[in-house]
Amino acid sequence: MFNFKVHGQPLGLVTIFIAALSSVGGMVFGYDIGMISDMLLMRDFLERFSDIQEGCDANGMNCETYEFSRVREGLIVGLLSIGTFGGALLGAPLADFLGRRWAMTIECIVVSIGFLVQITTFEVWQQFAVGRLIAGLGVGALSAAVPMYMSECVVASFRGTAVACYQLAITFGMLLAYCFCYGTRQLDSDASWRIIVGLGYALTFTLGFQVESPRWLMKNDRTDDARNALERIRGIKTDYDRAVVEHDYREIETNINMERENDAPFWQSWIECFVGSPGSKKLAYRTFLGMMMQSLQQLTGANYFFYYGATIFQSVGIEDSYITQIIMGVVNFVCVFFSLYVLEHYGRRRPLYIGGLWQIVSESNCILLTAIKIWLLIFASVGVCRPPSEYEGMGDLMIVSACLFIASYATTWGPACWIVTGETFPTRTRARQASLATASNWTWNFLISFFSPFITGDIGFAYGYIFAGCNLFASVFVFFFLYETAGLSLENVDIMYSTKGLTAWASEKWVPPGYNSRRDVMEANKMDIYGNPENIEHSDNVDHSDKRFESDENSQASGHREYTSKKESA
The missing domain is CATH 1.20.1250.20 (MFS general substrate transporter like domains)
Known part of the structure; x- marks a missing residue:
């Protein structure tokens, strides 16, 4: 392929x-x-x-x-x-x-x-x-x-x-x-x-x-179709490719499961776009941001x-x-x-x-x-x-x-x-x-x-x-x-907007916890973190409470130490 x-x-x-x-x-x-x-x-x-x-x-x-x-x-x-x-x-x-x-x-x-x-x-x-x-x-x-x-x-x-x-x-x-x-x-x-x-x-x-969009398929409980669509889109050829796709699949799955916990009726979801929701940080902010940018x-x-x-x-x-x-x-x-x-x-x-x-x-x-x-x-x-x-x-x-x-x-x-x-x-x-x-x-x-x-x-x-x-x-x-979203998965974009104290003009330097730079997020360091394709750790096996979104220096330093330790052991 x-x-x-x-x-x-x-x-x-x-x-x-x-x-x-x-x-x-x-x-x-x-x-x-x-x-x-x-x-x-x-x-x-x-x-x-x-x-x-x-x-x-x-x-x-x-x-x-x-x-x-x-x-x-x-x-x-x-x-x-x-x-x-x-x-x-x-x-x-x-x-x-x-x-x-x-x-x-x-x-x-x-x-x-x-x-x-x-x-x-x-x-x-x-x-x-x-x-x-x-x-x-x-x-x-x-x-x-x-x-x-x-x-x-x-x-x-x-x-x-x-x-x-x-x-x-x-x-x-x-x-x-x-x-x-x-x-x-x-x-x-x-x-x-x-x-x-x-x-x-x-x-x-x-x-x-x-x-069809893998995220839409996952959201509608068609998990096998979602995995197949993701593999077709990525063009699986090696075990490494399969490992990266598995990581992306689980990241999407985790994010959608988190959103389901805060799911709302159809009419209420429209209202949430303007008033926000406890389960999605800066939801109203992002709605008005998108409307203003298009205007x-x-x-x-x-x-x-x-x-x-x-x-x-x-x-x-x-x-x-x-x-x-x-x-x-x-x-x-x-x-x-x-x-x-x-x-x-x-x-x-x-x-x-x-x-x-x-x-x-x-x-x-x-x-x-x-x-x-x-x-x-x-x-x-x-x-x-x-x-x-x-x-x-x-x-x-x-x-x-x-x-x-x-x-x-x-x-x-x-x-x-x-x-x-x-x-x-x-x-x-x-x-x-x-x-x-x-x-x-x-x-x-x-x-x-x-x-x-x-x-x-x-x-x-x-x-x-x-x-x-x-x-x-x-x-x-x-x-x-406007926050800088280049080089981030859609799931990490959501995390970035949820980070406390992060301003738009400082967002270019923000990286997900556990990474040195956004390039690391996209490159083969995934394999360093997740190990062999046959035994992949899930990137989101971390606390999803508000602490996850703290952006203080100690949290970032801790993530970096964890990343470095895993990389050396691998």
Whole structure:
């Protein structure tokens, strides 16, 4: 069986398959976002659905000008986000009841129904908008389920890369939409946009071939299936691999048994997400953390460009705004590859709080830029102080500023927020908390998509100043509130958040008791501690009372001495 190791942990072919195929859910997400930006400019689409038409003939046809009102444009774009909000909340009970795999399959079918409603629309713009609403239900549920599923299945050392593949797929889906729209834009018929919607079907029939989450199987008392799924995912080849898998299996089993002791009715488990529970430390804290992180991802301003990029750059005098969208899509896609390295080697915290500030540049063309000079401020300041309609070359500068902003977003905030959502919450409430976090993302997604035409109509490019302020706030928030989860199993993440006295800014140095560093947690030291594969000790055969979570120096020193003693005896 195909197998290789990452930091000493077995990584099977099925793990790679999970990361690649699950990411198709992100591709559906990105494709649905990307296609509407360019479709709003297509002649046939405007003729059928726009409500401002000037210079028409006696029959009301062949008009010189077609435009959408702010309300209609906002609804056509924004109803997708309303659907995704509902889908994100419904995705939790569906994923818990049916399992992660079957839930994702059903959600893809819902997206397909939404595409069908859109593609069969002829004259009624409301039908097209409702089609986007239905597709949004599936997309929203997928956006909650896929990162959670991937985080539950892959090893800690590969988890960041695997979940970042979800963001990579989102950007690839957007790039595909931009390229397809460029290819059909010259078609003088409804095929220009129907082909674009129809091509989305190719992305919606792939998630039913996945392995079920071992943690979900264990939680539902299918222990043999859970062990088999874990072995398939890890790609067992040697006794060492089997020993490591046995350790992971027992760690999952112990954690779920602990959670069952504090299990609650369905309705109460939702309330616990907001008020906390004695059995899960900082539960409410983590709920609000996830919701804030997903909200701030939208408030970076990225979707302002993704939804309205073609319209924005057409307004600054760019001759072919379709090409501009493709350039931004390529930047977005390529920079996510860089994020795969950054988020595994530098953790989650530093890329996020630096990413909020990194859109830095040393030059500006407006005296307003005196302190924090970031790319969003460049974009806004050029548009306000040196309008492209009056100053030649300013439109090109705005494109460069937008692309450099997108580059920083794709490297940090784009993928990192989905990683944080997938690995922050305990197993018992993970689906519900992930749904709440994702619903927050889609709430702001709708607000930005719907109100952007109104805001830009009133303040123009000064809109960028609002997003620049949000980026500054996001960096401060991450520094003070987000814990570093890189290199830890999901069970150890729960222990870290439960550690008394541990602050977010000190969490990068935290390691589970008995280890010198997080690398030790992932490497072959497991074998030093647990002995021969035939006689494995269970890592969680320790006191699970509150004393386990004490973080004072004596407790850490005792754990280190125990670790050293076992290593020497082995």
